[in-house]
Amino acid sequence: MWLEIGKCFEELDADENCRVVVLSGAGKVFTAGLDFQDMLKLAPELAEKEDVARKAKILLNFITTYQKSITSLELCRKPVLAAIHSACVGGGVDFITAADMRYSTKDAWFQVKEVDIGMAADVGTLQRLPKVIGSESLVRELCYTARKMLAAEALTSGLVSRLFGDKERLLFKMKCLCLKLKFLCVCSMIKGVIEIAEEISKKSPVAVRGTKVNLIYSRDHSVQEGLNHIALLNQMMLQSEDFATATVAQATKQKGVVFSKL
Numbered sequence: 722m723w724l725e726i727g728k729c730f731e732e733l734d735a736d737e738n739c740r741v742v743v744l745s746g747a748g749k750v751f752t753a754g755l756d757f758q759d760m761l762k763l764a765p766e767l768a769e770k771e772d773v774a775r776k777a778k779i780l781l782n783f784i785t786t787y788q789k790s791i792t793s794l795e796l797c798r799k800p801v802l803a804a805i806h807s808a809c810v811g812g813g814v815d816f817i818t819a820a821d822m823r824y825s826t827k828d829a830w831f832q833v834k835e836v837d838i839g840m841a842a843d844v845g846t847l848q849r850l851p852k853v854i855g856s857e858s859l860v861r862e863l864c865y866t867a868r869k870m871l872a873a874e875a876l877t878s879g880l881v882s883r884l885f886g887d888k889e890r891l892l893f894k895m896k897c898l899c900l901k902l903k904f905l906c907v908c909s910m911i912k913g914v915i916e917i918a919e920e921i922s923k924k925s926p927v928a929v930r931g932t933k934v935n936l937i938y939s940r941d942h943s944v945q946e947g948l949n950h951i952a953l954l955n956q957m958m959l960q961s962e963d964f965a966t967a968t969v970a971q972a973t974k975q976k977g978v979v980f981s982k983l
């Protein structure tokens with residue numbers, strides 16, 4: 722599956738019909754993290770080698786494959802919106818911290834579980850989580866203790882940017898019908914996140930792509946390096962038809978401008 726994730730985001734990056742990606746979990750939980758069965762398969766392969774360097778080579782390959790898979794969310798130049806329900810454990814936290822935005826249901830919970838299985842997290846949480854939630858103290862508490870963080874705290878800490886009552890559109894509709902009071906409805910997460918994705922998809926893909934690429938670059942570089950990067954990028958991109966079209970539309974209050982595929 723980890724290889725498939727990388728391949729999937731490579732394809733989404735290349736697909737001109739795709740402007741935004743919504744990532745959700747199909748099962749009972751968003752993700753249980755590392756598949757213990759995968760780890761069991763690794764054991765005999767390691768046992769075949771006696772020497773530590775040979776064993777280490779196998780593990781390095783394993784770890785970097787997982788790392789690349791998760792980094793593929795950032796290399797995909799389309800915004801990735803993670804919609805998380807129920808449990809998001811271990812590798813799941815590594816995974817969602819590589820997304821552009823995170824939303825969850827009120828029943829969601831997050832756990833940097835790696836210390837509980839005797840390892841330091843190695844596929845992104847330790848690198849990205851401090852940049853996502855900003856509090857080193859909270860990050861360290863979560864990583865050292867492996868305690869569960871519930872949705873409410875995920876919201877206040879900035880791990881997720883909005884909470885939804887439930888996951889599916891169906892439930893949203895049912896609740897609306899039952900209550901007959903739209904304003905009291907807890908909004909379905911998938912519906913809400915798709916609405917945000919739709920809003921982004923109407924913007925210039927040139928502008929959105931440039932914004933994502935520069936945000937990630939700037940996160941990992943100095944302010945001046947980030948400024949240099951966007952200056953280089955925009956000396957080309959400001960010549961795009963999107964810039965002219967969008968600027969005229971804003972100035973003339975024109976609505977519903979459609980930007981062509983990129």
Ligand SMILES: CCC/C=C/C=C/C(=O)SCCNC(=O)CCNC(=O)[C@H](O)C(C)(C)COP(=O)(O)OP(=O)(O)OC[C@H]1O[C@@H](n2cnc3c(N)ncnc32)[C@H](O)[C@@H]1OP(=O)(O)O
Binds near residue numbers: 754810
């Ligand atoms: C180079 C490596 C990089 C990656 C590192 C990643 C590290 C990590 O992800 S550390 C965290 C590992 N994951 C866990 O510790 C999660 C363990 N599972 C749970 O906490 C619960 O199962 C969970 C909260 C996800 C769901 O709880 P629930 O009560 O709803 O279900 P269960 O009865 O516990 O589980 C249902 C069946 O799923 C199997 N299962 C659960 N987790 C895993 C897993 N990680 N890998 C494989 N299988 C898993 C569980 O055994 C049950 O199976 P069965 O008994 O056959 O029904």
